[in-house]
Amino acid sequence: MHAPLQLAPEVASALADGRPVVALESTIISHGLPRPRNHAAALEFEAILREQGVTPATIAVLDGVPHIGLDEVGVRRIAEDELAKASVRDLPILAARGESGATTVAATAHLAAMAGVRVFATGGLGGVHRGASGTFDESADISTLAVTPITVVSAGVKSVLDIAATLERLESYSVPVIGFGTTVFPSFWLRESAFALDWAVENEQQVADVMAAHDALGHRQGIVVANPVPADQAWEPAEHDRVLAAALALAEAEGVTGKAVTPFLLGTIVELSGGRSLEVNLDLARNNVRVAGRIATAWAARRAGAAG
Ligand code: PSU
Ligand code: MN
Numbered sequence: 001m002h003a004p005l006q007l008a009p010e011v012a013s014a015l016a017d018g019r020p021v022v023a024l025e026s027t028i029i030s031h032g033l034p035r036p037r038n039h040a041a042a043l044e045f046e047a048i049l050r051e052q053g054v055t056p057a058t059i060a061v062l063d064g065v066p067h068i069g070l071d072e073v074g075v076r077r078i079a080e081d082e083l084a085k086a087s088v089r090d091l092p093i094l095a096a097r098g099e100s101g102a103t104t105v106a107a108t109a110h111l112a113a114m115a116g117v118r119v120f121a122t123g124g125l126g127g128v129h130r131g132a133s134g135t136f137d138e139s140a141d142i143s144t145l146a147v148t149p150i151t152v153v154s155a156g157v158k159s160v161l162d163i164a165a166t167l168e169r170l171e172s173y174s175v176p177v178i179g180f181g182t183t184v185f186p187s188f189w190l191r192e193s194a195f196a197l198d199w200a201v202e203n204e205q206q207v208a209d210v211m212a213a214h215d216a217l218g219h220r221q222g223i224v225v226a227n228p229v230p231a232d233q234a235w236e237p238a239e240h241d242r243v244l245a246a247a248l249a250l251a252e253a254e255g256v257t258g259k260a261v262t263p264f265l266l267g268t269i270v271e272l273s274g275g276r277s278l279e280v281n282l283d284l285a286r287n288n289v290r291v292a293g294r295i296a297t298a299w300a301a302r303r304a305g306a307a308g
Pocket of ligand 2: 138139
């Protein structure tokens, strides 16, 4: 068996000193974004955090060891190697066999929480797939957030999913969903979906307040912060609807199922949109990283205040 967790030195010292840390996932890099843009994106997400004085902790399993924070070689590996897509259930298998994997939102959240990282930025959460009443295809991102104390900043869930069912499942699992400057749940490439949110916050201090109250009440779930892509960067809705319908039809025609569904749809949508969806995906992810950095900073300041 390999060591349970390997913290990068800068992550270990930031956590020990109570300085802000933000977790970043590796599946979005290995399976969600095309090469070579994925490598540039991984470096850029880390750079955005560093500019805010926040330590990035990109998470992946390398040769059986879950890494919390990667060095330059590690970041290159998640972008260039053929890594397995690893969710929570895959972690013990990779660890026992000394194999590598790119961690999904679920696996990243699990490992980050184990390491004591409280804030995590991604693009979009996984959720309940369309047709799930027949296929039972619901991402482990949802069930993991039910039992994992971490605040995840995402642009909602992709419109390829059944958004209503995803929100219902988050409710069943008692996972709070908070709009960041919005009362409408965003749908990844678009600022809005058809679904209203019960709760909105205006700033990162208010998110830190909810995190503190969540802890004080003994809650062990995650918190979803839904952060819509800025209006001038969102995808044109008509074009979005056309490409989405075509991609869903193609997935159905090709009989794509299981863990291949999300990467297939994302790749097809990039192709059918002539790359437009990719630009929006990158913009919304950058934006989520920035907001997560602000939340982690507010959280660290709050804890320092409470301790001092
Ligand atoms: N959303 C994106 N890009 C991604 C993913 C989600 O915009 O690459 C990835 C995340 O890693 C998420 C995973 O955890 O897809 C969900 O996959 P599944 O539906 O198979 O659980
Ligand atoms: Mn699935």
